[in-house]
Amino acid sequence: KWGGVYGLVIAIFAAWVSLLTLLSLLFR
């Protein structure tokens, strides 16, 4: 279902923001 695709895209976006936050914290 398309709802699943959009959910997956949002989850990938959230994962990227988390990864970038982690990078900022690790190498500040």
Add this chain to the structure above:
Amino acid sequence: MNTLDYVILFGSMLAIAAYAVWNTRGRRDLSGYLKGSGQATWLTIGLSVMATQASAITFLSTPGQGYESGLGFVQNYFGAPIALIVISVVFLPIYRRLKVYTAYEYLGHRFDSKTRLLGAGLFLLQRGLGAGITIYAPAIVLSTVMGWRLDATIVCSGLLVVAYTVAGGCDAVSLTQKYQIGVIFAGMVAAFFVLLVRLPPGLTFSDALTIAGGFHKMEAVDFSLNMDRRYTVWTGVLGGMFLALSYFGTDQSQVQRYLSGASIRESRLGLMFNAVFKIPMQFFMLLLGVLIFVFYQFERPPVYFNRTVWKAQAEQATDGGLKALDGEFTAAHAAERAQVEAWVAARHAGNRQAEAQARDGASLAHERIEEVRAKTRAALDLASPGTKANDADYVFITFILDHLPHGLIGLLVTAFFAAALSSKAGELNALGSTTTVDVYRHLVRREASDGHYVVASKVFTAFWGLVAIGFALFANLAENLIQAVNILGSIFYGVVLGLFLVAFFLKRVGGTAVFWSALAAQALVFALYATQSISYLWYNVIGCVACMVFSVILQGILGLGGRPTPAAP
């Protein structure tokens, strides 16, 4: 560049264009010319949307931005995935159901002729004026560092893109974009690996990121609510979402890309491809710049990356000031390098105290470097006022020419031209079809054969192509003109998005109310621009919201005496 580099550059650019023209020969019907043969798969659409958005300046300047201010710029793209989902759910089904050629045609269906012309007019004004920049911006950088003639660079690249866009229409554009983006990705990945190999032996990837972090280049996210900060998560999500909504949802150069899908499923998946890959692509380009910064901790960079300008001024100057500054820069860089090497050695030895000491020493030495750079910039500004070119644009190309092997230099320069041509082709294709469908067929000649409109489309596409080339040649005389066009581009978007959101969601509002509200909202944005200094991303939010609020109020007043225009079925 040597012979091998030139063979790669001319061979690949001409081969891609010729293949597309040959493959799309004989198109006679308007739908095939403007929307393609209707067989585009999600991958073709996804790459085409990406190639239209990513211009040469994206690939030339983004690493320079990473070099200068780190990863923070990536936040500007945080709104894109959400916007692309909204477009996929709301905009796309309506465009496809009404079988429109252009987004503005829908405004005519939903409102009236004057609102359609307002949307199309704002697009033509914004894209038509900005048409030259897509060609001019990379041409000025590449011609400067290569020693090419600027006018010849502009005319050759401009005529090539006009030729295949006019000849093959929408299908030729998406076909060339597919191969051009392949060249771009190959070039960027090659540059990344060469850069990793060229870092000093013994320096791990973790060391490199630690050094970058020590100079505040790794601050990728900023959750602060301070409106004065340049890039924050909140400006990125909210401001970036409005910008992406208006760009992907209402700019014909993008709408035309995903309307060419074989089905709504292919178009949606093409948009979702961009929702997933947009942020990683920008992150990768910024990280490339950050690693170039680390590389230049161990190799002396030029004091000013646009060496052509620096050399010309240093040779003209009689006081030797610029050359003295260059000497100071060499000493400052040697001091910084010694501190950075001590820092890495202490880190490897596990000596926390020595590591902190060397890190502080490197920061101090870096301040000295920045001081010398600022003095150099001031001396150059004084020597030739008006050359306000951004030195960050020259960081990546300087690294490429100095540190990549021949063959790869050719591949990277080809990638920059491929990026310039692919976004230019998308724009020209859209300018041609909007002029044909929303102006010529709507106002000038309503009943004519498909063949007639195809010829008209070709003429209008060629016209906008020549306008772009002319503007690019003229832009060299007036740097301020470019600034003005860039600003114009960013402050129209909000109101255009407002028009579409009113059309989709405020079913009671009619054409007259939305038309005058859009003009009032645009006047408000101009007034704010003249009196306030806020991030350009916020103008889109304000313009859009003002257009919607004014529409509701005005419809309330008009509604007392007349019925609103019915919404499209």
